[in-house]
Amino acid sequence: MSTYDVAVIGSGPGGYVAAIRCAQLGLKTAIIEKYSTMGGTCLNVGCIPSKALLDSSHHYEDALKHFEDHGIEIPGEVKLNLEKMMGRKATVVEQTTKGIAFLMDKNKINTYEGVGSFKDKTHINIASAEGEDVTIEAKHTIIATGSKPSSLPFIDLDKERIITSTEALKLKEVPKHMLVIGGGVIGLELGQVYKRLGAEVTVIEYMDRIIPTMDAAQSKELAKVMKKQKVKFALSHKVTAVENTGDEVVIKATDKKGKEVEFKGDYCLVSVGRKPFTDGLEADNAGIKINDRKQVEVNEHLQTNVENIYAIGDVIKGAMLAHKAEEEGVFVAETIAGQKPHIDYNLIPGVVYTWPEVASVGKTEEQLKEDRVEYASGQFPMRALGRSRASGDIDGFVKILTNKETDEVLGVHMVGARVADLIAEAVVAMEFRASAEDIARMSHAHPTYAEAVKEAALAATGDRALHV
Template sequence: MNQYDVTVIGSGPGGYVAAIRCAQLGLKTAIIEKNSLGGTCLNVGCIPSKALLDSSEHYHNAVHNFATHGIDIEKPKVNFGQMIQRKREVIDQTVKGIEFLMSKNKIDVYYGVGSFKDATHISIAKNDGSNEEIETKNTIIATGSSSTELPFAKTDQKRIITSTEALELSEVPKHLVVIGGGVIGLELGSVYLRLGSEVTVVEFMDRIIPGMDGALSKELLKVLKKQGMKFHTSTKVTEVTNNGDSVTVKAEGKNGDSLTFDGDYVLVSVGRSPYTGSLGLENVGVETDERGRIKTNGHLQTNVANIYAIGDVVAGAMLAHKAEEEGVLVAEQLVGQKPHINYDLIPGVVYTWPEVAGVGKTEEQLKEAGVKYKVGSFPFRALGRARASMDLDGFVKILADETTDEVLGIHMIGARAADLIAEAVVALEYRASAEDISRMSHAHPTFAEAIKEAALDATGKRAIHM
């Protein structure tokens, strides 16, 4: 029987990063994966969705913006099969990269379903039909999540689909109805909107991207409407019917009125649920909460001392980079180090165009907590770089403590916000003041200047270009 210091169950961003860090620290490490290395994020999530977002954005620019830039071409056509094939190639290349990293770090990979026999023994139902048992001193559960289903809208992988099927369609939908105005729904809705689909978003809450700062939600709604996406907020879906070659969605509007949407596909994107069903947690007594998440303490340790859990299976934001940080934290704790994670400073990003990103406290959170704060903002359209690239939508918003000037949150919507948010994370991690940011030199012309200008605006309304 093979013996290990650490076994990681699940090879998504949290799992494979945890395994690599464990191996770097000298621990004999194994990883168990039921499908393909990289988990949901790499295979049917973050990476393939960004591949399609980029491809569809190229097409959108060719149709709408090339002529303005002085590039005259015949009207482009969508080769959707090639677009999907390129996405598959991106996944394949990235999976091979993870395989290389496993080999490089001498991590044993088991393909199959791992379940606890007891606290130190894991049974693996391998994909080749055989079974194997391994012994492990410690286990890190990193099994991720799966799409949440609605009881009245069971996905059939044909017309009523999840994000997994939306990334592998054989055709561009004529009308895609999206249930859920969160990150996944808006990103995939954007892909097909750019490719010519009619896209209708039905959201139960009174605004889209409800977890982010309200100003971002309001601006993104305005921009996506301008692009042609249709929205019904404060709307409750009550019934979804597959008609064979079409789908009917019935809903109740904010005023109690009955609404009906007919499309050829409906994407159910109402969140994700922790995936723990095959782990045999009952065999070791690992506790879960009312939402099925594994309970952990501040060290991500379960009630069974040598079993840890990270990523989507525990409380907190379901984000790949949050899972990665947790994987590193557990690995370093196992060898006696003292790592930490500030969960307030995990950035959130929406990869629509313009992109949306935020870190720290939202204005709504500060109001609820009774914190006295000041606001600085700066519009992208006032940037020379934004005018040069025709990316005028959006703004940067900085929230700072009214008395100390410490930055409490930075929120942005605009071109390259997904990359710009890293500066905001650094600023908050080092507890910068708005004054600190305002006195940092930012290269000109860049999109990053919007952060400096917003900081200037927060420190006495001193923005130069507004």
């Protein structure tokens, strides 16, 4: 029987990063993955393939609608080859997952393909697809089994017409009318992909605004832009029934006045969030506590009630974000090695990869009001930037929220071109407890989108923005 210092169950961003960090720290490490490729949901059917399709569909839309503005004329008709687009996405996924396998070899991490389950707190059974079981021993185990798409109790996910994000990433035709249940990150990103490719798209959302966990100003701006892109929204609608009638999906919902409304389309994407995946772990054999939400319960050290077993990522409480899982993977590896790492969950950014992109870190304006924090706000529109006008990406803004007394930055919220990358500046500033004045005093290259951060900081320090 092989014995390890650490065994990691699950090879998603949290799991594989945890394994690499453990190996770097001199711990003999094994990683267990039930699928034939590594990378978990994110790399196989989540972050990476969705971004590949977002980029490809963006190029297609630019060729159809925007190249002419730049003086680029394409002779003949611009045509969509969906099969080739999906093929490119598959190639990106394959390259990325092979990259993870390379990193496992490079770091001398032993990999096992199969379903990992606990025999007891130090022994893990691995059931392979071929039916051959292997048992390994581990001094410490990290559970990183991730999540899977959620649904509503009355919805029958047939995976043909009524689909999740997994199926939406490999459709063989562009829907005529895609109905999207849920106005969160996944629904908006994939909805925009298929809108660009020619589908009619209707987003049905239970709350009164899209991306409801982000700052309300971001919700309002993104909704305004996507409406200009001809995406339809039915907000404050509670879905009560979803039926596949053959070539059509019929959704029944009630609006905020209690009136029944019906929607019809040829595909329905159910994107109402994700839920922790703990099936098959046999957690009871190790005495691990799992709560009613199927989350593995952990303490502030991400340690379960069984002292040598930890859990990270989507399978525990908190935002279901790949980079959150990565931070937790490093945190646990260093904890096992006897170090004293830390994570500030307030400084883990959230991003929506629509175009324009949406990015956020720290407290929203609504949270500050709820907490009765006296704050100042500075906002700068992207359309006032020379760089935005040059690229034609004039939608959006940067908003900086500060403590009114100390000027410390409490939250930064952005909508615009490349803000998914730009948010890192805000995270750095907040990690070092910078003030808006600190950011305003920094030189930002011209012309760049980043100048909007400086201008918003100037606005937050007393209406000092220079270019509005």
